[in-house]
Amino acid sequence: MVQKQMGKSSSKNKGLKKLFLFFVLFSVFASAHPLPDTKVMFHMYPGGAAIDITAPLRDFEIVYNGKITPDQRKKIQEYFKNHIKISSENRSWNIELADYKISRTQDSVVGLYDKIDFRITAKPQRKEDTRNFTLHYDAFVHQIYNHKSIIGLASDWEKGVQNSNQILGVAARDLDGNIQPLNISLEEGSFFTGFRSMVEMGFKHILEGKDHILFLISLLLVAPFFVEDRKWKLLDNKKSAVKRVVKIVTAFTIGHSLMLILGAIHLININPNYIEIGIAMTILLSGINISKPIFFGKEVLIALLFGFVHGLAFANTITFFNLDISQFIWSVLGFNIGIELVQILIVLISFPVILYVSNRFKNIDFYRAAVSVFVIVMACYWIYERVVSLPFVMG
DSSP states (O other), X not given: OHHHHHHHHHHHHHHHHHHHHHHHHHHHHHHSOOOOOEEEEEEEETTEEEEEEEEEHHHHHHHHTSOOOGGGHHHHHHHHHHHEEEEETTEEOXXXXXXXXXXXXXXXXXXXXXXXXXXXXXXXXXXXXGSEEEEEEOTTTTTOXXXXXXXXXXXXXXXXXXXXXXXXXXXXXXXXXXXXXXXXXXXOOOHHHHHHHHHHHHHHHHHTOHHHHHHHHHHHHTTTEEEETTEEEEOSOHHHXXXXXXXXXXXXXXXXXXXXXXXXXXXXXXXXXXXXXXHHXXXXXXXXXXXXXXXXXXXXXXXXXXXXXXXXXXXXXXXXXXXXXXXXXXXXXXXXXXXXXXXXXXXXXXXXXXXXXXXXXXXXXHHHHHHHHHHHHXXXXXXXXXXXXXHHHHO
């Protein structure tokens, strides 16, 4: 009889605990200003992973007990080492804080708010452990009862997955107040699949980049011409025009390939916003050059220099984490092959048309001037669009 009463009492206490937890959660939700959930996105690569964590700054300051300053890197590093654990068959991964930054952003529901972005690198003891592992994650959740972290897969090199938003799970307290570990099992990939995806990424990057295509065509438009009395005159020798195109495209390829590598390994770091403005400026100058020769005799050098600018933009589209040297080289090579395939395709399609039109129409100067105006207008639009998007312009 006593045991039955104790059992009923224990059951009653559990019920009261759950009820109490419900009221705590309800009161927090009711009183607190809602903020977006934290996002924890995995980038899987052979030999490890990069984890991008985006959280409301206010939530992190609550668990951190104070304001965040640049000199607190060691404390932040220690925080994540205590609240992110990854293991494979009882083998713990090495967790390191790579970078963090604070910025202001806009959300469709809560409006403007401050966020903090963390980049974590995670390396297992064995490469094969990257496909199956257990994530113990309670950052923010351990102290803020209503906090929820969405765990997702952003990319998977060996599966050829890029720019994904696949949800792997959620880190949040259950009704008993516990935070359960998340078992992650990824399908096996291959080197060939990863390399092919990098080729496809380079291919798509050019096809979707109207500014890159317009710039390349702008360089090709003046290849069938030479300068006389500061004006463009049509070349009689088509072979000379073809040779000039080969030189220009080769110089541009060398330029962007070099900067693609230097940018990808972070030897050169320039704000992507400024790079995009620089690309628009190269298009503007190329547009002026179509009607008024300002680069004649220096097209190869200009193509090389402008290739540097475009190459930095290419580098910003790919970010490498935890790749060994051979995988890094193959990734850059694959991305560059994709870019070159599209460039060759553009040259093979557009240049014969340019040659035909240049030799067919007597009033070619009029058509070239019209194209020049179009290119200049587009370049000015892109410059304006990219300048006004800068943080100091937006205020």
